[in-house]
Amino acid sequence: MNKSYITAYYTDDDALLKGVRQLKEKGVEIIDVMTPFPVHGLDKAVGLRRSRLSRVAFVGGAVGGLIGFFFQAWVFTKAYPINFGGKPYLSVPSFMPVTFEMAVLFAAFSIVFAYLIYFKLTPGAKPVIHDERSTDDRFLVVVKAGEPDETPNIERALSEAGAEGIKLKA
């Protein structure tokens, strides 16, 4: 399977949206679009699936809350039960602030780490720069190159959709 791709750029966000929609119609597989600022409606035009990060966050938060609560319960009933002003050892109201914070903490950490891992931004990763001006004034479209004989078709589709600077990258 060819792991190469074709990059092309636009200089205008409206043209980008129109072009992306055209490419979608022609069945060109868009891997990514890089824009210097958020373009409204682009997610839908590219057909991006909704992020699964929210599920990660929910699981992270639930796990964090449970860990927080049960750790406190163990500490204050089994490990170091101390009588605080006559309150019960398993004092649920007292446990709530820490439980809440643990839930938030684990949710946040799980989001951050899942994000970094998914996008291969682990320490020592090599940066992938398709075009140095993609965060400057260029809207970059990264498209799957497919088989070698399909490549000219895709390049033609890109130029018909108004993209410039079409380059094949390995």
Next chain:
Amino acid sequence: MENITFKLTKKLKTIGFVMVAIGLLALAYGFIAGLGGDRIVANLHLNSFYFTSLGLIGMFFVAVHAIAESGWQVSMQRVGEAMSLFIPVGGIIMLLVFIFGGMHHLFEWTHTEHLDRILLGKVAYLNQPFFYVRFAVFFAGWVFLAWMIRKTSRELDINGDVKYFNKLRKYSAFYVVFLAVTSVISSWDWLMSIDAHWFSTLYGWYVFSSMLVTGFSVIVIFTYVLKRMGYMQHVNDEHIHDMGKYMFGLSIFWAYLWFSQYMLIWYANIPEETIYFYERIKHFDTIFYVNLIVNFAIPFLLLMTRNSKRVSYVIVPVAVIIFIGHWMDLYQLIMPGAVGHEAAGIGFLEIGLTIGFTGLFMLVTFFGLTKAPLVPKNHPFYEESLHYHTNY
């Protein structure tokens, strides 16, 4: 072309009148079955307070978004404006209940012959003349400001001139500040003083947050009903999504205030303060804990995902659950002190009277909706509201 004038049909009027009739029947039942003045008065008080607050929050929805120069709410603004027409209606009912013997049933501080040391200490504030003066100030301010906002909103719709928009913002600012102060003080007067030996500084905000989330939920319910009747076609998923965010966030906020109040009192364990919760946990425990599940756990879990807030089959039931749930919340605020655990209960009196007040509130709101076109075509933010896209 969408029908932009609301028609109060005979069918709607009939439904409303039937509901009011059920309420009157329940009231009669309360007298005939000898349920006691305490319980009857407490229920009248609960419902009139509840629906007056919903009217206040309806207008608050309009006002607070006008101040923020927000655009998306314009599509649903009319519902909030119409709800505020109930404020004087609820006020009159409250006043009648107070005047015709209600004060002695509800408030122990009105029994001036046997005030103990604690109540004597509060007598400069908790006395009937001052109470009625505050009552008059609250309602005068609320009715006047709500009326000015409605009037200006209508002028804006006819005229579209930006000077009316600025006027709307001005009155909205007055309303929001006035409501912030008076909703807190009125909750002391009408709710907290039922348990006059106790007090909590969080109380006013706790009650306000409860009414806030319910008011917004009721706007959603009305909008849904109107859409089903063929109106409000310009209200789209984006608007409902944002209302869902409010319902989700404000339910969490309410729970946060519930917990803050509860935990501090629990932790300090001062008998003078804990007696309040002791009474509720000992004798009203089901409602006390179900309150948390219905008003926090359910909205929190059901409205968490993005899509849940965009489908009517999740958001409308949750809005109804919040509406019922916060009635229950108000029940456990009022009944333990006003009626006591022996006499209190949820029977035909409670349910019937609530149906009656719901019917009355419905009729008043629908009447209010006939007063202005449902679509605020000349509002400067109307176009923005049509193209609004909420982000995650």
